[in-house]
Amino acid sequence: MVLPLKINNTNPKSLKEMNGSELNYAAFRVLEEFVTSDINTGNVAVGSTPAGAVSIGSFVDTRRDQAVGTHPAGTNILTSTTNFYQRTATESESSAVRPVEYDSGVREMDNSNLHDTIITNALNMLKSAATGYGLGSYKLQPNNPGNGTWGQQAIIFNRVVNAQGNFDENQTVLWKKQTQNINPSNSIPTVRPIKVRSNDNMLQEMSDTEIKTLVNIFRNRIISSGIGTYKIQTSAPTTGGTWTRQGSAFTDTRRQRQNANYSGTYTGYYAGNRTYSANYAGSYTGSYQGNFAGTYAGVYVRTFSGRIAGSFTGYYTGYYANFFSGSYTGYYAGSRTYSANYAGSYTGSYTGATILSSTEDISNVSLWLRTA
Secondary structure (H helix, E strand, C coil): CEEEEEEECCCCEEEEECCCCCCHHHHHHHHHHHHHCCCCCCCCEEECCCCCCEEEEEEEEEEECCCCCCCCCCCEEEEEEEEEEEEECCCCCCCCCEEEEEEEEEEEEEEHHHHHHHHHHHHHCCCCCCCCCCCCCCCEEEECCCCCCCEEEEEEEEECCCCCCEEEEEEEEEEEEEEEECHHHHCCCCCCEEECCCCCCCCCCCCCCHHHCCHHHHHHHHHHHHCCCCCEECCCCCCCCCCCCCECEEEEEEEEEEEEEEEEEEEEEEECCCCCCCCCCCEEEEEEEEEEEEECCCCCCCCCCCCCCCECCCCCEEEEEEEEEEEEEEECCCCCCCCCEEEEEEEEEEEEEEEEEEEEEEEEEEEEECCC
């Protein structure tokens, strides 16, 4: 690996390659510049789609639109979606002041060698759990992560409706790291790479401001390597390398809707069937079998065997016991089964769907950082 050159404070002064740990001074200066912007490549954004950004996931808050205790309860669900994005547009590198290297001569470093040296060290700082993660890194959790200064980038809510019809809510926060507790530039020697001066092609140590111009090479490397990219989803992505949860999972909850028993008086319209028996008075048409006692007026033809033998035709009044088939109009007392709608007051117990105070977990998401 070809390393940047530094001034070796010998007598006389000479040039020497920087070692791996000495690269951290320049790497930290790059991160100091990286954290100053929220609108450049590598930054995470929440809300509407920024220019030059891609979606990295979303959190969906669902809730019922009725208060706790409502019955009969409906099934309508309201949703609020919070979208997360990461900026991925290619940044211009034309203003970068490049360190020099020695490889068959002194020359400015190309991107490949910068990626392997200063930029790799900056990425390692960004993803380092040992230092609480580097400047410009993100976490998703309710409380300030500590181990440095973190700024709130967005607040995400999970809301449920209470008995008064208002919101009960909890929240999580997207945090961005602004400062380190331990400044690597204080724990390592101040070693800066050298550059070629544009006015006379002489070699000169780079200033901190000039080192920070490497930030766009760093930003573009996040996207091309994938290291330092983020996802919002339930579990770690299964493709694209190694992913580490940044913070804690955030859960969408909503009130439960279940059947509950109620006892009391209900006054109103009840549509259903009921069965009852009652006397019926009216016309009856059908077959009747049984004894008939009364006056029969009509023709009676029959052979009579007695004192007089012969035929008798005329009116007969007396008792007739036999089967009778025909129409009968009169009063009939009995019972029948009757089904119909019933409108009136109902007193008793019934079961109805109800919005409960208890909640159920619907989904959850975490913020994932690609580290390898």
